[in-house]
Amino acid sequence: MSDYRARFNAEVAFINGGDLRVSDFRLDLPSATVTEAELAELFVRHLGLALVESVDITGFSIIEERHKGSRGTDAVASTTAHVVDLSHTVSAGLVTYPGLPAPVITPHLTREDSRAKYAPGTEFALDVITMIGNTGTYIDSPFHRYEGGTDLSGLELETLVGLRAEVFHLDDVAWGTDAATRGIPASVFFDRDLADSAVLLHTGWDVHFGQPAYAKGSPFLTESGVRHLVDAGVTLVGIDSLNIDDTESGGTRPAHSLLLDAGIHVVEHLTNLGAVPARGARFTAVPPKVADFGTFPVRAFAELPGR
The missing domain is CATH 3.50.30.50 (Putative cyclase)
Structure with missing residues (x-):
């Protein structure tokens, strides 16, 4: 699923005086569509601004871009979750850090040899891995x-x-x-x-x-x-x-x-x-x-x- 961000200029006035100006600002959006008024509210929430009198948005466009973690702009999540694997696969000969030994995988008991030890149709593989702890992820x-x-x-x-x-x-x-x-x-x-x-x-x-x-x-x-x-x-x-x-x-x-x-x-x-x-x-x-x-x-x- 694509992420969307707003790109815009903004001028903020505060009720107790002073102002804030930003140009070419980018902000995560909860969806691909948002009004200028909604964007102004998201902007104020993201920066944690208080005593805001007005927000003037100019040069507003929506771009398809990965979210960066803007505060207060998350979309509503459903109850369905999924899992993302963040690990490299460890295999024989894998070079993780140059100069450290790569893993060596050897059989202790092959499937062929195991057939003589178990009932017909039953077989196992037992393997040995030799590796440094700093391997893979x-x-x-x-x-x-x-x-x-x-x-x-x-x-x-x-x-x-x-x-x-x-x-x-x-x-x-x-x-x-x-x-x-x-x-x-x-x-x-x-x-x-x-x-x-x-x-x-x-x-x-x-x-x-x-x-x-x-x-x-x-x-x-x-x-x-x-x-x-x-x-x-x-x-x-x-x-x-x-x-x-x-x-x-x-x-x-x-x-x-x-x-x-x-x-x-x-x-x-x-x-x-x-x-x-x-x-x-x-x-x-x-x-x-x-x-x-x-x-x-x-x-x-x-x-x-x-x-």
Whole structure:
């Protein structure tokens, strides 16, 4: 289903004096049709303006464009929901992060060999997979970064299942080649209440997954962005690029260090975030319950309300 946004200029006058002017503003719409009066109300609600005397809308047009998360403009949801898979498929030879070993899958018991062990017509396959925890779409626990930190077996299910998803669609950003133009700043998050949520960063970098281009020049979360999310009290942060940190600026890892120290889960190498709305979905990413282990692949998915 297509999303629609309004593009317009606006001048707001306040009853206690002063005014506000914006040009070429874009705002999510609940449907493909809206009047100027309805748009004015949506605009005021989105900005949280008070004591408004009048709103003058000019240059108004409706465009087909993905919602970005404007406040107070959500369409009414139906009771029908569906699930979006956000995980890469793990297979033998998969390269997730260059330099790390790829998974090796070997049979322990083949179907052919099992036929001699079971009744006629009954057969099984038992396979062995050897892989590093940082394979495919995976979660980092505090144990990954800190000795004595909570390992996979200690993660509370309440912090992994059905989290309110706040998706930031940044796939239309022209990512540069240096750190200054690849980092996601704190200002991106200023317009939302993120407490107890799963913040999911849709950079669009997942289109390169499994290719050499995935390893170079990927978007990341800046330290200022990390500190804002920690202060906001988020539960989990996920990204669809090579790493939540900048791997090309030395060995510092502020995102991993600060988030995991605060007990905030990190999920890397997500995919298909473009199919998840900015607001309204629920996010789940659960690893196996493994002791003394810091990272492991997850089946990450989003539950979307129907429309």
